[in-house]
Amino acid sequence: MLAAQRLRAGAAPPRRCLRRAPLRVRAVAAPIVPQPGECPLFQDREGKIIPAMCADYGFRSGSGRLYQESYGEVPKDVWQLAKDNFRHEFVQMRRSTRYPPTDLVPPSNPIAKALYAASGAVASGFGSLDKALEEAKVLAPLEPPPTLSALETKEFKQIRATLDTLQLDAADVTAVEQRRIAAAGGDMQSPLWVKLPFYALCWVLDVVYDKKPIEKFWVLETVARIPYFAYISILHLYESLGFWRAGAELRKIHFAEEWNEMHHLQIMESLGGDRAWFDRFVAEHAAILYYWVLILFYLVSPKMAYNFMERVEHHAADTYTAFLERNASTLATIPPPLVALHYYYSDDLYLFDEFQTGSRHTAPRRPRCETLLDVFNNIRDDENEHVKTMIACQESTIAKDIAASQQRPSPK
Ligand SMILES: [Fe+2]
Ligand SMILES: [Fe+2]
Missing domain, CATH: 1.20.1260.140 (Alternative oxidase)
Structure with a gap:
């Protein structure tokens, strides 16, 4: 008997119609925002929790990048953006001559070695000039690169050291x-x-x-x-x-x-x-x-x-x-x-x-x-x-x- 005929005859619907499909709960993939001092986690599509890298080593870490602070905001006008970027990069440029990174691995290629030595000499020359201009009060006093909090330093150094071995x-x-x-x-x-x-x-x-x-x-x-x-x-x-x-x-x-x-x-x-x-x-x-x-x-x-x-x-x-x-x-x-x-x-x-x-x-x-x-x-x-x-x-x-x-x- 067809389902429609059964219903017209007042018969009960077949048992399988009463059975519900098993309830499926699908996880929502999303980051789990960490408490201060904790590393971020991410829940994948199946609900599995994946620990993410604790630190972000990028120059723009924290803001101005995808999925971070200011994500999706409308930019300022070109002059303001250029001015902000110049101010930010100018300090970085001065620091790159006065406080060069200490964890760089020297190259082995002969041309790269020569370029490395030459760029080191040029940077050191600019560093001396920067210091002289600062003492003559032409340039503002330069702050050293900021130091990180105790926990960040521990995590930061651990992964940074591993990344440096690559x-x-x-x-x-x-x-x-x-x-x-x-x-x-x-x-x-x-x-x-x-x-x-x-x-x-x-x-x-x-x-x-x-x-x-x-x-x-x-x-x-x-x-x-x-x-x-x-x-x-x-x-x-x-x-x-x-x-x-x-x-x-x-x-x-x-x-x-x-x-x-x-x-x-x-x-x-x-x-x-x-x-x-x-x-x-x-x-x-x-x-x-x-x-x-x-x-x-x-x-x-x-x-x-x-x-x-x-x-x-x-x-x-x-x-x-x-x-x-x-x-x-x-x-x-x-x-x-x-x-x-x-x-x-x-x-x-x-x-x-x-x-x-x-x-x-x-x-x-x-x-x-x-x-x-x-x-x-x-x-x-x-x-x-x-x-x-x-x-x-x-x-x-x-x-x-x-x-x-x-x-x-x-x-x-
Ligand atoms: Fe590609
Ligand atoms: Fe690519």
Whole structure:
């Protein structure tokens, strides 16, 4: 008898209709705000509590960064922002000459060694000049860098000391790169005008950031997101001029890629990659120049702009692979920074699936994030996803990948 006939006949509904589905309580992924003196915790989507890194080693630690104080606020006008930034950085610049960091590992590369010695001499000269100007009352008295509270010092020093033992050798990166090229049956093809800026970028990073892996990753991530800004700018321009309106979905993918790179950058900041005034000055100004170079590339040949970026993304993935091979056991002992937990474990993984265009036929990635080892594994995997997207953009298969996302299986 059908259910409707049974009801008309006044029969009781079948027993299974009375049975309720088991109650499922789903955890809300969120940070657990610590009490003073406690380390932060994060509750993941399944309700598991993950201890996060106690300290944030970044220059902008505490405010002015994602998920921290002032997050989401509207900026002040450009003059006020420039003035505030100049005042802040001017003090940092003076401190960098008078109170240079004592925990830097000297490089081993001969060119890097010479640059290290020369920059030390220049900084010391500027330090003497700064002191003389202060004594002549031209400059305001300079306060030494602030000291941390007793608990912060203990936690801070413990993890800082471990982070300082992390190693990255340019020769390891070259070995990983050669292994990848051999496995692929040869290197990708690029014209000389694409190869030259790429090799220049790699050379600068290898020489200037020899023995400074976290600083190197921070600079790499600062420049890694710039091409996506450039591509978005040109796609906007074409849309506004009415030249090309089919690029809206592509623009969304590039924004998702930039959003991903921005989280990589913030992870490196929380590990202290932006502590040195010199690194911030060089990377942030180079990024502006790099933006205009990429604008030109994309105007002349979008295919070659993507080709260039494929090289950069391969280099990023190779660098993280070499770093992971050398430091896996150390990384496994360090908790993940809070920003990484926000990004990989939030309920709303905002645009996390959108940038992975090359994997739209498979179930979306939901990676583990319980240690710093997981964080670096995830970043390497993200970089490999960027490579796939850059290849699809050159081969014009990106439209098929976008269409495939409509029939994508549910998350694992
Ligand atoms: Fe990245
Ligand atoms: Fe990338």
